[in-house]
Amino acid sequence: MLMSKITTLQIGGPAKDFQIVRSEQELLDLIKKNSDFLIIGGGGNLLVSDEGIDKLVIKNEITGISGDVSVKSGTLLQDLVNYSIEHGLAGLQKLTGIPGTVGGAVYGNAGAYGQTISDYITHAVILSKAKNLKTITKNSCLFSYRDSIFKKKKDIILEVTFQLENAEPAELKKEAEAVLAKRLIKYPLGIKCPGSFFKNIIAETLSKEILEKVSDKIIYGKLPAGTLLEEVGAKGASLDNIYIADYHANLFINKGGGTAKSFYNLAKKYALLVKEKFNITLEPEVQLINLPSL
Numbered sequence: 001m002l003m004s005k006i007t008t009l010q011i012g013g014p015a016k017d018f019q020i021v022r023s024e025q026e027l028l029d030l031i032k033k034n035s036d037f038l039i040i041g042g043g044g045n046l047l048v049s050d051e052g053i054d055k056l057v058i059k060n061e062i063t064g065i066s067g068d069v070s071v072k073s074g075t076l077l078q079d080l081v082n083y084s085i086e087h088g089l090a091g092l093q094k095l096t097g098i099p100g101t102v103g104g105a106v107y108g109n110a111g112a113y114g115q116t117i118s119d120y121i122t123h124a125v126i127l128s129k130a131k132n133l134k135t136i137t138k139n140s141c142l143f144s145y146r147d148s149i150f151k152k153k154k155d156i157i158l159e160v161t162f163q164l165e166n167a168e169p170a171e172l173k174k175e176a177e178a179v180l181a182k183r184l185i186k187y188p189l190g191i192k193c194p195g196s197f198f199k200n201i202i203a204e205t206l207s208k209e210i211l212e213k214v215s216d217k218i219i220y221g222k223l224p225a226g227t228l229l230e231e232v233g234a235k236g237a238s239l240d241n242i243y244i245a246d247y248h249a250n251l252f253i254n255k256g257g258g259t260a261k262s263f264y265n266l267a268k269k270y271a272l273l274v275k276e277k278f279n280i281t282l283e284p285e286v287q288l289i290n291l292p293s294l
């Protein structure tokens, strides 16, 4: 299977083997036989090399939502958001429009407009590397900005439980619609991208000198990476079939037929320019698969 058929960026070479799982038993059976694998959700946050992935790729389609609220990790985040809105449960409505699965969102602690997936999580069921099922608390997930323990330990997230707050469905719907309207401007339908490429910078980590210059740009306690990228001329730049949006310097887009190599080189070029000008190291938010770190 070509990973370009799976990723939202539509880039990526072949996977050595590719399997979709729709039940926990299928997943267990598969990983009993294969110890080296990559589990993915919707492929919304991946930059896969043109050479592909020399292991089994498991696409998680184990879905289900119950109560208020436990959710299987292969459920689309949008389905969870819709469920929470319909049931008058607040805390996920601003995540509307983020592509991918709940598992992918928890892995990267996805968020938008001041809300993150981890805000109301209480615990998660995981499958550890030793293939043991475990329930772990939110504290053990070590969530921070676009980060979690899962980036280090590579356990599989199977199910997540939230404790959401009660609210009026109509109010939640209104909030979600307002977010969606903004998102559709930044991410028009059909856009081939992995979301924002670099992480924003936590304001507290900036030097006093830089903070003074950019204090009016801080949003939700972060300096957008796009602000720095714009300063070094990234807006509208391109390399082969990859271009950077002329309205958002942290949005790298595949025109069609683009390669991971061009994407990587373009991102690296502007990360280096930011480093030279501001002495800030930009970190990718997107997961680089079979590529050197930037």
Ligand SMILES: Cc1cc2nc3c(=O)[nH]c(=O)nc-3n(C[C@H](O)[C@H](O)[C@H](O)COP(=O)(O)OP(=O)(O)OC[C@H]3O[C@@H](n4cnc5c(N)ncnc54)[C@H](O)[C@@H]3O)c2cc1C
Binding pocket: 008, 038, 039, 040, 041, 042, 043, 044, 045, 046, 060, 073, 074, 097, 098, 099, 100, 101, 102, 103, 104, 105, 106, 107, 108, 109, 110, 111, 112, 150, 154, 155, 156, 157, 158, 187, 191, 193, 194, 195, 196, 287
């Ligand atoms: C148009 C667009 C807009 C976006 N906007 C946002 C945004 O506003 N905010 C934001 O945070 N992100 C955004 N993203 C990025 C992306 O949608 C999120 O990161 C999403 O949560 C990824 O989920 P996924 O299922 O697609 O994960 P994938 O891309 O399939 O995987 C991402 C990582 O998670 C790991 N993973 C996936 N499932 C599991 C599991 N069950 N257990 C353990 N590890 C797992 C994978 O191994 C991989 O390392 C956007 C992407 C696009 C294309």
